[in-house]
Amino acid sequence: MQAILENLKSLGWRRLSVLGGTGLALVLAVFFGLSVVTTPDYISLYRDLNPADAARIVDSLEAAGIRSRTDTAGTAVSVPAEDMARARMELASLGLPSEGTPGWELFDEQSGLGMNSFMQRVNRMRAMEGELARSIQTIDGVEAARVHLVLPEREPFSRERPKPSASVIVRGSRQIGMKQAHAIRSLVASAVPDLAPAQVTVLSASGETILADDGEAGSEASLQSARAQIEDRLSQRITQILSARVGAGNARVTVSVDLSSERQVVREQTYDPEQRVVRSTETREEVTQDQRAASGEVGVADDVPAALADAVPGMNSNSSNSNNEIVNYEIGGKQVETVREPGDVQRMSVAVLINGIYNVQPDGSVQYEERTAEELERLQALVQSAMGFDETRGDSVEVVSLRFMDYSMDVGEPASRSLTQILSENMGTILRGLFSLGLVAAVLAFGVRPAIARLMAANGAAAGAGDAAGGLPAPGAAPALPGAKAPPGLPGQSNVTQLHAPQGGQEQVFQSGTVLDPLPEGSEEMVSFASVQGGVQRGWINTVGELIEREPEDAIKVVKSWLAEGSAT
Secondary structure, eight states: OHHHHHHHHHHOHHHHHHHHHHHHHHHHHHHHHHHHHHSOOEEEEEOSOOHHHHHHHHHHHHHTTOOOEEOTTSOOEEEEGGGHHHHHHHHHHTTOSOOSSOOGGGGTSOOSTTOOHHHHHHHHHHHHHHHHHHHHHTSTTEEEEEEEEEOOOOOTTOSSOOOOEEEEEEEESSOOOHHHHHHHHHHHHHHSTTOOGGGEEEEETTSOEEEOOOSSTTOHHHHHHHHHHHHHHHHHHHHHHHHHHHOTTSEEEEEEEEEOOSOEEEEEEEEEEEEEEEEEEEEEEEEEEEEEEOTTOOSGGGGSOGGGGGGSTTEEEEEEEEEEEEEEEEEEEEEEEEEEOTTOEEEEEEEEEEOOEEEEOTTSOEEEEOOOHHHHHHHHHHHHHHHTOOTTTTOEEEEEEOOOSSOSSSSSOOOOOOHHHHHHHTHHHHHHHHHHHHHHHHHIIIIIHHHHHHHHHHHHHHHHHHHHHHHSOOTTSOOOOGGGSOOTTOTTOBSOEEEEEEETTEEEEEEEOOOBOOOOTTTTOEEEETTEEEEEEHHHHHHHHHHHHHOHHHHHHHHHHHHHHHHHO
């Protein structure tokens, strides 16, 4: 331990700092790589969930020992890919996720014991609302629905029973049309006893009244319902007639209708001076008769009736006759009374956007072309006829030809994700792959490569020893010339000279790095020795002499080793 500390101190503070930083970086890299490698791939289990349902799902998964992850909005739950099937089976056994508002399953977990009539009525209404909401969600284009039922009870000693009513709020992937609204109204009215279709109100999630009770004229709900019906009917009518010319999907129609919200009574009275009509005629005829006494006479003649005046002498008779006629004339005229109820159309505006023409060129390319002004005028005339255009009312129609920004036709490649988005989405997988490759490379560089190098060195040494042993003469045989085999690039020379000498029944090897010239001719002459059977070539004797002169120290070591082995034996 002291030696290790001394070695560290001898490195100096700068080298120790660099060594410590490098070690810390390696440790952090290892921990980060291990965390990336051990982190599983999460895939979406459910999306567009209610936060309450998402919380129940997460609790159930944690209780089952399955890791889970939620998004920031709390509407999506993700699990590791290897746990997907097990998570779905676990949640299915628990009845999760729930299918929106609970339906008749409310009575599955409750018994009739201890439940009063009020709770039964409430649960029954909740179950009906939930079942209706589920049925409405099966309609094409409806993503979510919520149903409210009003089922009043008949009061005691009452002869009339209150009428039920309902309201439905729907949210769709696109605008809910009148066709779907009528279907929803018929569905709810048929499912609830004694519920009239007019008592069902259908609203959109944006707050627009699609269908409402038209009984109260002038109400805001009835006006919105009437406006939606008129706009939807006109849009379908105009789109249908335009699609016959420009093709399906190449026309976008928007209709805006202004309705009156006040009840108006207009009275008009006109007179025509040229027309004279006798209204009444009155004719009077007057006849008057009287008698008077002669002047200066006093008697009873003044008191005598006119019928007897002739019998009385001295009387004067007067009579008069007059005719009078009155004619009354009336000037000709006309009186008109107009009543305008709320909901009359005051003004209509129609905007039509038409896609251009795509012409295929001889080379196979597609070229866009705007529609001509003459064609647009004819299409505008068709739109005016379909909508019932009234210039005095202030109606307006606008038809424009512009290129649609879609890929319904083969006009180009659709927009794809950028390289940055692809890298960001697959960063975890890429890091795990790189870490795995780095780990394999490290094992190969620091483990396998040294082992292979050592094995090759050992094999090379064994092969060299075998070659040297194969080139030496056996005891009692003529020794082979070591300089006869030359390495590549050095013909006629040997980089290593080996000398074998028998000693005590064993063969000793003496190696030298000295380069020797090849043996001259005539060196194959055998020289007899008492200790060697068969003799030794004269070339060997000359080679050993030259080797001793050039490498005296090595030669002495070899001789000492022979003497030591000889004394040991």
